[in-house]
Amino acid sequence: MSELNLNITEQQLPVITFNFEEMKEALKVRLSEYSGLVVTDGNLSICKAQQKELAGMRIKIDNYRKDTKKEMSKPIAEFEDKCKQLIKLIEDAEKPLKEGIQVFDDKKRDEKRKVAEQIIKVVVKEKGLTEKYAQQLTVLDKYTLLGAKAGEVREDIEQRAFILLGEQNKEKEMQEIIQDTIDNANKTIKAQMSMSDFQRLIDRGMSAKDVIGEINARAEQIRLAENPPEPKPTPEQPAQEPQQETGPGKDENIYFVELRIVETREGIGRLSELLKSNGIAYTVLRKGKVD
Secondary structure (H helix, E strand, C coil): CCCCCCCCCCCCCCCCCCCHHHHHHHHHHHHHHHCCCCCCCCCHHHHHHHHHHHHHHHHHHHHHHHHHHHHHHHHHHHHHHHHHHHHHHHHHHHHHHHHHHHHHHHHHHHHHHHHHHHHHHHHHHHHCCCHHHHCCCCCCHHHHCCCCCHHHHHHHHHHHHHHHHHHHHHHHHHHHHHHHHHHHHHCCCCCCCCHHHCHHHHHCCCCHHHHHHHHHHHHHHHHHHHCCCCCCCCCCCCCCCCCCCCCCCCCCCCCCCCCCCCCCHHHHHHHHHHHHHCCCCCCCCCCCCCC
């Protein structure tokens, strides 16, 4: 197919010449008449007329700009339209080729995806990855690129599998330690605990130390529930002398005794406590110091 070259047979830059300097100077002179004007009640109508005149000049120049630009843009618009027609002819011929290439590329990518999936199955088996970690060894987009090579894909998959294997072994060691802790704790309780009781903590990424702490705390709660402490004995109350019942022939009269007690302050205090503890009411009639 011979190469097509666009050759511009005629090209001329748009040149617009008008009496710019003349208009500029004339406007300066004309507009100087409006400088310094102050709007008042007396000249309001004149100012409105002058503002209207200025607006008319402004609109006239702007319309001239728009009309001239539109006229000068016609060759450019015509040029763009012709180029778009040529591009459309190429696009119509290119479309079926692009669609066919896309179908071919998709087929090749699908084949490469299947190759990557097969490599992953082999590597998973070789490394002994469990389902949990094998699911993380997915097909990356770069494995399906048309330029991807099977050897490079396998190398990358093996590197990722090696990292996952390290995480799997670390988790296995942690589970063994936790299982030993559970087994030892179960020896002291009847309600047995299992790994499933603490799996959610492991899945959340909790450290082995913290999980072991949870196991021991749970075991202690179970031990307390299964072996509640015996209640402490209450202190024995001093035996009270049985009250004599009153009845026929019993003396129910109330008597009093006046005593003079000579004792130290401490002794008098003990006597007072003794009377109170036995429910004996007394009245101090007189007290003092013995000379």
